[in-house]
Amino acid sequence: xxxxxxxxxxxxxxxxxxxxxxxxxxxxxxxxxxxxxxxxxxxxxxxxxxxxxxxxxxxxxxxxxxxxxxxxxxxxxxxxxxxxxxxxxxxxxxxxxxxxxxxxxxxxxxxxxxxx
Amino acid sequence: xxxxxxxxxxxxxxxxxxxxxxxxxxxxxxxxxxxxxxxxxxxxxxxxxxxxxxxxxxxxxxxxxxxxxxxxxxxxxxxxxxxxxxxxxxxxxxxxxxxxxxxxxxxxxxxxxxxxxxxxxxxxxxxxxxxxxxxxxxxxxxxxxxxxxxxx
Numbered sequence: 143x144x145x146x147x148x149x150x151x152x153x154x155x156x157x158x159x160x161x162x163x164x165x166x167x168x169x170x171x172x173x174x175x176x177x178x179x180x181x182x183x184x185x186x187x188x189x190x191x192x193x194x195x196x197x198x199x200x201x202x203x204x205x206x207x208x209x210x211x212x213x214x215x216x217x218x219x220x221x222x223x224x225x226x227x228x229x230x231x232x233x234x235x236x237x238x239x240x241x242x243x244x245x246x247x248x249x250x251x252x253x254x255x256x257x258x
Numbered sequence: 259x260x261x262x263x264x265x266x267x268x269x270x271x272x273x274x275x276x277x278x279x280x281x282x283x284x285x286x287x288x289x290x291x292x293x294x295x296x297x298x299x300x301x302x303x304x305x306x307x308x309x310x311x312x313x314x315x316x317x318x319x320x321x322x323x324x325x326x327x328x329x330x331x332x333x334x335x336x337x338x339x340x341x342x343x344x345x346x347x348x349x350x351x352x353x354x355x356x357x358x359x360x361x362x363x364x365x366x367x368x369x370x371x372x373x374x375x376x377x378x379x380x381x382x383x384x385x386x387x388x389x390x391x392x393x394x395x396x397x398x399x400x401x402x403x404x405x406x407x408x409x410x
Contacts (some may be wrong), residue, residue, distance in 0.1 A: 144309045145321070154386070202308075207293040211384070229268070229270070229385075231382075232270065232381070232383070233270055233272065235298075235300075236270075236272045236298055236379060237272065238298065238300045239297065239298055239299055240272065240274045240377070240379075242297075242298055243274075243276070243286065243296045244274070244276055244277075245296070246286060246292070246295055246296040247276055247277070247278040247282065247283065247286060248278075248405070250282075251277075251278060251282070251288070
């Protein structure tokens with residue numbers, strides 16, 4: 143059985159490599175990119191980039207064209223966003239909590255001073 | 259998982275000015291009866307019977323948040339600094355996130371006069387560098403833009 147945490151672990155393992163993160167950054171900018179285009183800026187072979195793409199594909203971070211011979215890669219946003227937005231969410235949780243704290247303080251002060 | 263992440267400390271600071279005197283803010287933050295009424299987070303509850311505070315340095319700070327589906331998220335930590343009505347810290351807030359270990363949160367209250375208080379929360383998280391790098395690059399919002407782009 144695959145739990146949500148397992149999926150996160152797979153995503154993180156795929157993200158643990160700087161070349162793979164750079165590939166994702168390139169895809170985020172350019173949309174669809176072929177393996178040859180992806181290999182160009184990196185000091186690694188097309189074969190090495192291919193291996194990285196396989197890891198990213200298994201982790202569900204990218205999809206690749208099936209029919210076209212060049213099989214361009216394309217970023218899949220959902221799993222990556224779960225990871226990347228965690229810190230933003232953490233801040234949002236606190237902001238929401240402080241909104242409720244402010245309301246609660248208003249409530250109890252209004253009750254304490256009915257003339258206000 | 260074969261690859262290991264390098265963990266680093268990350269600090270999040272959140273500030274808020276409140277229309278309430280400092281002593282009252284302190285009470286609402288440290289009295290379990292009050293905490294149960296606002297802690298949340300959104301769509302969650304933190305029932306009174308699931309909060310246990312021993313308000314002194316090293317004392318237990320336990321609270322269980324209950325999700326909308328009834329799933330419980332227990333936090334089992336300790337108080338660090340307890341200096342009424344100005345400073346409070348508590349730690350070892352557990353997370354489900356494999357890239358984040360634990361952290362300590364410090365709450366500071368500054369008397370602004372005229373019944374107003376400035377609240378500063380400093381949350382220290384121990385998280386993987388990879389996560390911080392992505393957060394710094396604004397991956398979350400960048401992905402939203404990409405999705406719009408790909409959908410068009």
